[in-house]
Amino acid sequence: MKIAVLISGASGSILSKRLIEVLNDNHELFVVASDEAKWIFKQETEEEFDEFIRKKKCKVFKNSDFSSPLASGSFKIDAGIIIPCSVKTLSAVACGYASNLITRCADVCIKEKRKLIMVVRETPLSPIHLENMLKLSKIGVVILPPMLTFYNKPKNLEDAVDFVIGKLLDQLNLHNNLFKRWE
Known part of the structure; x- marks a missing residue:
């Protein structure tokens, strides 16, 4: 699959790091990280984002790069x-x-009816957050907050x-054994 991994400035860098590790060998990844995301990545993982990503096979774009293929609907990806x-x-x-490549790529996924998954990180959620999630969910965007399970x-x-x-990969119909399933 061709997948855009878009990393915004929210806590949860370990999630984007693990996703890239899991998908790196078998899929074509296009990665965009905001400046805030790179700073948070360093704070949470004690590793420089650019050092981490340099070791991977990903194609990396700056969040300001509107000349990136991800900014165009004619460039086909399977998911964002x-x-x-x-x-x-x-x-x-x-x-x-x-206003940036992350949100433009998401906009392209929506307008081209491609899979878009948003791992929203915030708690508690305000009515505004919930309304925005509902609005996007109604048009087919997958809202996948990183919920704990026991x-x-x-x-x-x-x-x-x-x-x-693992739950995210399930949304992409990618087989995985990352977690124990309910029997």
């Missing part, structure tokens, strides 16, 4: 994933405000992260 997705980015996408008896943070990434 905003992970983590800040409520600022959620709001921009819900209003069609494509039936799989997670033993550590990695188990919890793998559960979220």
